[in-house]
Amino acid sequence: MTTNKEPLKLVVKRKEKFSNNIVYYLMLAPFFILFFAFTVLPVLSSVVLSFFDFDAVSTPRFSGVDNYLRMFVQDDVFPKALSNTLVLAIVTGPLGFFIAFMLAWMVNEFGPAIRTLLSFMFYAPALAGNVYFIWQILFSGDAYGYINSSLLSLGLIVEPVQWLKDPSYALPIICIVQLWMSMGVTFLSNISGLQNVNPELYEAGAIDGVKNRWHELWYITIPSMKSILMFGVVMQIQSAFSISVVPIALCGYPSINNSADTLVSLITDVGTSRYEMGYAAAISVVLFIMMFATKSLLGKLVNMAGR
Amino acid sequence: MQATMSKADARRLKKLKLKAARRDQYKRFTRSKGGNFFYTLFLILFGLFSILPMYYCIITSLKPLDELLVFPPRFYVISPTFESYLTLPSLLDNLAVPLSRYAFNSIFISVATTFLHVLVGSAAAYVLAKTNIPGKKVIFAIVQMSLLYNAYTLEIPRYLIYSALGMIDTYWAYILPMIPSSMGVFLMKQFMDTNVPDALIEAAKIDGAGSFRTFWQIAMPNVKPAWLTLTLFSFRDLWSIQPAGTIFSEELKTLPFAASTIAQSGIARQGCAMAVTVIMMIPPILVYLVTQGSVTQTMSSSGIK
Numbered sequence: 001m002t003t004n005k006e007p008l009k010l011v012v013k014r015k016e017k018f019s020n021n022i023v024y025y026l027m028l029a030p031f032f033i034l035f036f037a038f039t040v041l042p043v044l045s046s047v048v049l050s051f052f053d054f055d056a057v058s059t060p061r062f063s064g065v066d067n068y069l070r071m072f073v074q075d076d077v078f079p080k081a082l083s084n085t086l087v088l089a090i091v092t093g094p095l096g097f098f099i100a101f102m103l104a105w106m107v108n109e110f111g112p113a114i115r116t117l118l119s120f121m122f123y124a125p126a127l128a129g130n131v132y133f134i135w136q137i138l139f140s141g142d143a144y145g146y147i148n149s150s151l152l153s154l155g156l157i158v159e160p161v162q163w164l165k166d167p168s169y170a171l172p173i174i175c176i177v178q179l180w181m182s183m184g185v186t187f188l189s190n191i192s193g194l195q196n197v198n199p200e201l202y203e204a205g206a207i208d209g210v211k212n213r214w215h216e217l218w219y220i221t222i223p224s225m226k227s228i229l230m231f232g233v234v235m236q237i238q239s240a241f242s243i244s245v246v247p248i249a250l251c252g253y254p255s256i257n258n259s260a261d262t263l264v265s266l267i268t269d270v271g272t273s274r275y276e277m278g279y280a281a282a283i284s285v286v287l288f289i290m291m292f293a294t295k296s297l298l299g300k301l302v303n304m305a306g307r
Numbered sequence: 308m309q310a311t312m313s314k315a316d317a318r319r320l321k322k323l324k325l326k327a328a329r330r331d332q333y334k335r336f337t338r339s340k341g342g343n344f345f346y347t348l349f350l351i352l353f354g355l356f357s358i359l360p361m362y363y364c365i366i367t368s369l370k371p372l373d374e375l376l377v378f379p380p381r382f383y384v385i386s387p388t389f390e391s392y393l394t395l396p397s398l399l400d401n402l403a404v405p406l407s408r409y410a411f412n413s414i415f416i417s418v419a420t421t422f423l424h425v426l427v428g429s430a431a432a433y434v435l436a437k438t439n440i441p442g443k444k445v446i447f448a449i450v451q452m453s454l455l456y457n458a459y460t461l462e463i464p465r466y467l468i469y470s471a472l473g474m475i476d477t478y479w480a481y482i483l484p485m486i487p488s489s490m491g492v493f494l495m496k497q498f499m500d501t502n503v504p505d506a507l508i509e510a511a512k513i514d515g516a517g518s519f520r521t522f523w524q525i526a527m528p529n530v531k532p533a534w535l536t537l538t539l540f541s542f543r544d545l546w547s548i549q550p551a552g553t554i555f556s557e558e559l560k561t562l563p564f565a566a567s568t569i570a571q572s573g574i575a576r577q578g579c580a581m582a583v584t585v586i587m588m589i590p591p592i593l594v595y596l597v598t599q600g601s602v603t604q605t606m607s608s609s610g611i612k
Contacts, residue, residue, distance in 0.1 A: 023518040024434045031431035032446065035487035039453050042464035046456070049464075052424075056463060060440060104355070106346050116600050122352035123599075124361045127546060127591050129584065131360040137380055144379040183357065185540060189494055192532035192602055196502045213342065227497035234493065238454055268459055284460040291455040 002251040012306070050281035066284035078283070079091040080258040084171065085241060085287075088262065089294075091175050096182030097232055103183065105217065106191035119191055123184045125173065132249040135177050164251050167259030174260060177246050182239070186232040193228030197221060226302060233298050241291050244268060264289050284290035361588070362506040368392070368581035375577050391578035398569045400581065403557040406565060413562040416481045417545040417590075423486050427533050432495030433522045437508060447496065453489045463521050469553055479552040481561075485545060498533035499526060542594045546587075562587065564608045 050067055052060035064085060071078045107118045125131045134164035138146045141162040148160040163169050197220070202210075205220045222229070244264035247253075263283060271280035362382075367375070369387040399406050435447050465484065474480045503526045511521045527534065532576065547565045566587055570580035 020518055021438075022441050024438050024440045027430040027519065027522065028434045028440075028446070030427045031487050031492060033452070033491070034427070034483060035453075037468060038465060038487060039461070039489065040449065040482045041468060042546070043453060043456050044458045045464040052373060065318045103350070106350055109343070111467060115441045116596070118350055118354055119599060120595065123595065124358045127543065127595060128361040128364060128588060134360045134363055140379065146379065149379075163540040185490070185609075187534050188539070189533075189598070191599075192498070192536045193501075195532045195602055196498065196530070224501070231497045233492055234451060234454055235490070241455075242457065264459065267457060269461075271459065278462075281460050284457040288452075288456050292452065295451075295455065 046281045047285055049278055050285050052278045054277040055275045057275075058275050063278065065277045068286070070279065071283060071286065077254070077261060077266055081261045081263050084259075084261060085243070085263040087171060088175060088178065088243045089237075089240040090177045092182065093236055093294075096179055096240065097186065097236040099179060100182050100186040100232065100236075101190050101229070104187055104194060104307065105176055105221065107191065108194040112241075114210075119188070122187060125181055126184045130183070132177070135250060136164075139173060141165060153172055153199075157192065165256055167255075167257045170247070170251050170255060170260040172251065174243070174247050178243055181246070182195065182236075184239075186235050189228060189235075190225075193225045194221070196228075197224045230299065230302050233302060234295055237291050237294050237298070240286060241294075333417060353359055364581050364584050364588070367567060368585045370578060372578070375462060383456060391582040395569065397584060402565055402569055408558055409560060409562045409565040412478075412559060413546065416478065416548065416561060417542055420482045420485050420545050421538055421541040423482070424491060425537050427486050428488060428491035428537065429495045429517075429530075429534055430522060432492045432499055434601060435492070436496045436499035437505070437526065439501060446597050450489045450492050455491065466552065475553055476555050476559065478559065480550060481545075485541070486546075488541070491541070495530065495533055498530040502533075503529045532602040535602050539591075539594055539598045543591045546591055 029183060034210070049060065051062065051064060053063045053066075054060040103122060104119075107115055115244045117161060121295065122201070140146070141160060141164060143149060143152060143160045145160065145163070147163065152160070161169070170187045198217065201218060201220050201224060205216055210216045210219065244262050247260040247262060248265055248268075249257065253265050255261055264287070267280045267283050267287075270276050270283065347535045359382075363380075366382065366384050367380070368391050369389070370384050371386055371390060374381065374384060377589070402409070435443050435450075452497050469475055469484075471482055472479075474483060507525055507529070508521055511525045516524065535600045547563055550560060554560055570576070
């Protein structure tokens with residue numbers, strides 16, 4: 001009897017595991033089916049399309065790597081858009097991530113009521129919707145614009161500066177506006193992440209010799225939030241490399257001397273007004289490769305924190 | 308049953324209070340007074356600057372006509388009036404179908420889709436975070452990678468899929484594409500990785516809870532801040548949804564369509580447009596206050612001692 005019992009138990013366990021897996025697949029299925037239909041399929045077809053000539057109306061014509069060659073050889077705007085995109089990503093990516101984390105961490109120091117109020121204020125631009133007009137008012141190019149008029153009255157400039165039309169100011173201004181807007185998804189997910197850190201860890205830390213908040217941040221908070229920080233990193237890469245709404249709203253497209261054009265605004269232009277879907281897809285693929293490389297690199301960095 | 312529940316609740320409450328007391332105590336050792344002062348000052352200044360656009364919308368919606376025409380626009384109002392709001396009802400005649408229809412569409416689409424989005428996304432995230440089914444690593448890698456692909460380029464392939472499925476000009480065109488979000492699954496998965504201990508799931512299993520019940524009653528309460536936040540993200544996006552090229556029937560359109568129609572008519576256009584903007588802001592703000600209010604009030608608990 002006892003000798004038969006063991007294998008029987010194993011069989012039952014295996015069966016249980018198998019039926020468990022079926023339940024798990026069923027739980028995953030609604031997401032995966034819809035995700036496949038509305039994201040995976042479109043991405044795959046876009047990648048395929050990048051090797052074709054397609055004007056959104058006639059039949060796509062295979063063109064090999066022409067679209068990719070065109071980017072680097074023929075297109076005058078692409079190199080500028082690429083360098084603008086990289087500059088914006090390098091400046092706003094890390095800084096935006098830092099601001100979103102530090103502010104969330106600072107807000108978390110307060111009691112519940114003040115915490116809710118402060119995070120509401122920081123998140124307000126995302127709730128208010130279209131917020132670029134405020135910057136247009138501030139940076140307006142005539143003598144009445146708020147920045148121009150205050151600089152004029154202080155005697156720092158003698159004539160109004162065309163902030164948004166001058167190529168040398170465009171990128172810095174876009175960086176400022178973009179950073180100001182970085183208090184979105186990453187900020188709120190950081191707030192939630194901080195709420196989920198077990199307070200017993202902080203108590204234990206205080207007993208074990210954590211002397212100040214910076215110690216606590218480095219040895220307790222950051223290590224307990226690694227996976228939420230990784231989420232922030234990916235979202236930040238996505239937004240930093242995809243900047244296009246702010247430059248188009250402030251400087252227009254195409255901007256003077258392409259000084260504020262980015263890869264995503266180029267993609268939108270190529271697709272919307274030139275109907276060159278194959279070329280737009282090819283630029284998207286290049287952009288994706290850049291983001292993915294960055295993500296793989298930073299993933300390793302996040303894992304090193306707190307050591 | 309009732310009695311034991313309330314007893315357990317009372318015990319939990321006591322524990323939480325104790326914890327709150329201790330929370331303050333450890334802070335005595337790790338926080339400096341000067342630091343606290345500097346933080347508060349900095350946060351208030353930054354916060355005031357952040358709230359500027361929202362404040363400006365409200366101020367502008369209260370300006371009388373002559374103040375609206377002042378250039379450069381002022382950040383204050385001298386004689387506030389509700390004129391812009393009061394002219395709104397007369398502008399409703401410009402709408403093709405009654406306002407209530409747009410409102411119903413917006414509310415129905417936002418609420419139903421947000422619910423499905425959070426449920427479907429969390430269930431998938433649970434499976435990806437807490438089980439060992441074959442293929443989960445590949446799926447998660449695809450989910451992360453899809454976040455990095457430019458969304459604009461996907462519009463044409465997506466449109467072809469909508470029309471192949473017969474979704475054009477139906478509610479489905481709003482709802483179905485918004486249910487699966489890589490961002491939502493990614494967020495929930497990261498939270499479940501950190502905040503749902505395996506031991507807790509094992510314990511639930513031993514107690515005889517099924518897989519779905521374990522997910523719903525054990526995992527979800529432990530990541531409440533995450534799904535509250537996801538609810539907000541989803542609602543905010545859906546409330547302002549204005550799909551291009553997939554909805555043609557007027558009676559299927561949402562409030563943002565109606566809002567832009569109203570904003571383009573009337574004499575004091577800018578004032579009316581701002582009044583409409585302010586009214587449209589209210590529901591997301593309410594959702595924000597409800598969800599984030601409880602996020603920032605949850606006492607963190609790992610659920611296992």
